[in-house]
Amino acid sequence: MGPQSRSRVAVGPVSATARRALAVYGQHWRINLLTALEYRENFLLWAAFAVVYHGSAIAALWVVLHAFPSMNGWDFRDMAFLYGLWMLAHALHDTLFFGVGSVPEYVRDGEFDRLLIRPLDTLFAVIAIPGQVFPDELILALAYFGAATWYAQVRVDALFVLCVPFVIAGGTMIELAINLIVATIAFWFVRVDAIRWIVLQLESEFTRYPIGIYSRGVRLFLTFVIPFAFMNYFPAAYFLHKSHSTFALPAAAGLLAPLIGLAFLAVAYGFWRVGLNRYQGVGH
């Protein structure tokens, strides 16, 4: 042991770990950006796809609400804002936590074992695996959210500016939690593609319209079981001053999104720890 390593120990294990994690995370983004630069045409096509993906969803909403001006009292302006809230949380999730969705693949290919022996928290190691991630969708989502907020004539006051980052963080945590649960299921059942796909569909379908159009059972499910309604419906209803008769929840319930997200994520993380302890590998 040289003098240098001794002085490092003196800094304290927590800060050393944090510094190492930060360095790893920095490398993660460096490699991501270099990959995007290396495959420039492909990257541009994927960015174009992000535009088409969200553009076609918004265009479909516009066409429908052009022909039918009101959906349970929501017009196109309201729906554009509803979509913007979801899009921003979803884009933030995909930019930061894309790796979590790949866990089933790692488990199936036996690659997950490599992550277990790294001197880092396993979940962090998963998140820090470089992929072809570039914050193009996030930039698009930020721009769209700004435009939608203006278009929907939402009052941008101090409360709005203060609350929106927390609401978005809440939405991101809800999405991360559900993906973490699916990833954990892969420890027991190696093939979870089906569940993953269904969950993705559930999210994109059930966050697009005001949940008042669904039956009571579905609304309960979206509020209390898998709280997708807190990703965008309840916060949007609050900011747009929509009355919702859903379960007599007060209007400000929308601002609970970060707490709901945190609670849901805590449950998911607990499940992940249980799964991690039980994990036996697929026997390669």
Add this chain to the structure above:
Amino acid sequence: MAALVPGRFRFAPYIEFGKKAIAREATYRFDVFTSIGSFALRVYVLRMVWTALYARNAAPPGLPLHSILTYSAVALLMGLVLDVDQVSSLYEKLHDGSIISDFMRPISVPLYFFADGTGEVLFHALLIVPSLALALLIVHIDVPSAGAFAAFVLSLLLGYFVGFCVNFILNCTAFWTLEIHAAQLIVTWLTDLLGGELVPLVLFPAALQNVLYALPFAAMFSTPLLIYVGQIAPARYPAAIGLQVVWLLVLGAICTLMWRAGVRRVVVQGG
């Protein structure tokens, strides 16, 4: 590639290619449950969405709620078949270089892809039976007259062939780019919107409609669907189906040109 076929053309091998593709697809049972599950979910959401919209607004002329629910459910059923990329093996073979061994076989390679892809699609067509049963639990689907149904089937087949050409063209671009997934997803999403799979084209603003009807996307989804729900009257069948044939010929010609140009410059990485 007729020049590669020695002697008399034989049909039997292509039937076998199709059968093999069916057997291969049948091994992915998980995908079956996913397809049916997500199908049921989308039918439910569509029912709730259209019901809510019709409850508070005036219905557009000629398109009552039961028609639009029928349209949406049949569109999703068609999607089970038409959204399958039946030529993806071309991309895979170009990507890993195994296309070379196909060139050495005494067959027409494009026809092989057509047989293989059709087998794959036929397997997915089997999904229509349980999906339809499930859909009928969620929504009521109108049954058209025998004449309209016959025209629908013809139009649907033409739509399938147009879709095959689109997929073939997309996979052929791998001759040059080796990577096609982003481009493919872009086209899929555009088809869903501009082809009337998500929202019937009759609900688009009038100025846009005329453009959209003329595009190949409409030839895949919108034309058969509008025939099914009676928005295209029998008197307009020849014009509507004729336009599908025109698109099939145009896209078929592009397929041929791209294939010929692609084969001449095929690049195989590594060895």
